Amino acid sequence: MLYWQSICKFIKLSMNHYLYELINTRKNILLLQGPIGPFFKNIAEWLQKFGCNVYKINLNGGDEYFYPQNSFSFRDSVENFSQFLQNYIQEYAIDSIVVFGDCRTYHRIAKSIVDSNLNLSFWVFEEGYLRPHYITFEKSGVNGFSLLSKNHDFYQKIQIITIDESKGKSHFYSMAYYSVIYYIFMVLKKYKYSNYVHHRETSLYFYASRWTLALIRKLKAKLIQPKLIKNVINNDYKPFYIFPLQCNQDYQIQVHSHYHSMKSYIFRVIRSFSLFADKKSYLLIKHHPMDEGFNNYNRLIKKLANRYCVSKRVIYIHGVPMPILLRKAIGLVTVNSTCGLSGLIHGLPVIALGNAHYDIKGLTFQEGLNRFWKEGRKPNAQLFERYRSYLCNKSQIKGSIYYADFKLNIK
Template sequence: MSHYLHELAHTKRNILLLQGPVGPFFNKVADWLQNFNNNVFKINLNGGDEHFYPCNSVSFYDSIEVFPQFLENYIQQHTIDAIVVFGDCRTYHKIAKSVVDSNPNLSFWVFEEGYLRPHYITFEKDGVNGFSLLPKNHDFYQNVEITSIDESNGKSHYYSMIYYSIIYYIFMLLKKYKYSNYIHHRNTSLSFYASHWALALIRKLKSRLIKPRLIKNVINNEYKPFYIFPLQCNQDFQIQVHSHYHSMKSYIFRVIRSFSLFADKKSYLLIKHHPMDEGFNNYNRLIKKLASRYDVSKRVIYILGVPMPILLRKAIGLVTVNSTCGLSALIHGLPVIALGKAHYDIKGLTFQNGLDRFWKERQKPNTQLFERYRSYLCNKSQIKGSIYYADFKLNIE
């Protein structure tokens, strides 16, 4: 079990929950924490929050300008000593973090999608992803004990996530009159998501027609040798907050240009579209334009739908901004370079000498260092399970 979760649950506290993920997950979190005699409070910020957490909660209806004072008053009134959120870059959560930072009696805890996806949940103190407190010092991990990792696979919860998202946004819309001042971190239009999910479905169906050929080409080494560049969701905080360019288009430009100038002329670059972004962005024209400009049209392949494990087994290296695919590549012993802020960007694990030199000087990760790092990561911050699994139960010992 996560060391951080054990620390939170086993010290009797007055815990305030802010926004959780879509679905009933935070309701379960409250039950788990109450089983250890913690007092749990909840502030709802919109109709979706209220629907999935209707009891023992209060609602905030005012403008965001008064939220800091509202939060400070609430903390004082209920003697709150810990705040728990899902994602640390949402507008209200950033305010909460600033309040915690100015109060030595408060602590800040963050749930997030698992670093080791798709079968883990992340839980850390003070921040996640680029804000994570996980040590990046190579020497720190030399004395970490290597422990066994539960690598069993569970069911996919992609459609559960879509279901909960639909319900969440429906109730956000239905109760918009109550929460008229609420500021969401993403587009809240049902028609927006319906149209893009429909487009994603169409693209998925199209990709199924060419996926067998692409998979066959990969397995038969038609693209050998090749690098993988897995794209990330452009609107995700990993790009908007924890990267240098804040746009996947900028990274695509940088990677293709560098590949054309410095990679071996016989190598390929396979650019993989993110499965959750298929209905929102399509980079086919941009990639074709850049590949043509830099005379690598035959060596840059844009792919959708091919499972990452198939690619990882055949690739010679992976370029990422800060995706969890970087961790998957390290598990496979592949050379990796992270172009943004990544908690696994550590000397001995990832390439440290820049993208232009990566193509020819790439190095495989230190196997023992990675096993020590992964053991520490799992024991410190990872919880086995899925946020969107309806029957998921947390084992707190």
């Protein structure tokens, strides 16, 4: 109970939060696809308490399982979704569409309809920008599509607030459980939603094989992890830059970056490091923990490191916790990961190579990767606190989309 009261107090401070704008200006709200689990069902109940009329369209059996009542099942082809949605909006006088993730096929179609209709608004839930245990909610789009200002002058008058950095309970097992249930019912009801186009691979065998491989790789990494951690703590790689990789299939890479491939970024970073970084420095490339079973860049990194004569200075690591690396690193290179925010929190020089909402003059390095290695500057601490305060007040919700008992206690 105290936990939820703390959430309530946190959001009561944020009268300009996007959630307030939604409930105060909108009446008929349509939910499209949400995250796996009961999150959207809980959101619907909360919206109804504020007098909103909530509608839901299910696109597959997994959607239907977690939101079975008071919903409509769209079973036609994706090519006909636009016309169907326009008719649905008109029939029920929909004024807002709420989704989880704005780059899925059906959500992009919905966004295009909203963009051509001044009476409609588009709202997006996403994993939290502040990690862990936060949820993002924005108007119009998230990540590279975010409306958050990138003008550093905008933040000069923002009041600094205390950010709740308490750790909530782990959601890993809930997420795993919901994933299994979701995909089982997606398969079981494929006959009903035969025209559905998913944004990811849907084969249970595919995921079973990938997660088995991920487990093997993580167990292998654990054998050498203590040595790597010891090397970092003992400054064996001093000084070093950290380059945290991202999931190649993630929309942050596929949509919100310039090269749309982690391999291309690995090539660019290693080449630049070899040519422009101090010859005594190291580059630690950290594999993304959720990408273990899907990609492995060991051969590529070795090949590039040998080609550019930095094989002893480029280290490919798995499993080492980011906080340990952030406390010892002298700089962080990222495409647009939330690790960039973590780097800023630790006062590190950070450069974002893709489209990142925190890529702001005074926070991140703006003069290019080649100059970053020797000219990278620490972020303006006060500017960052103002930016983070605004980010939290405007778009962040304490909690996790995978908590079974998650409730929005905003009054």
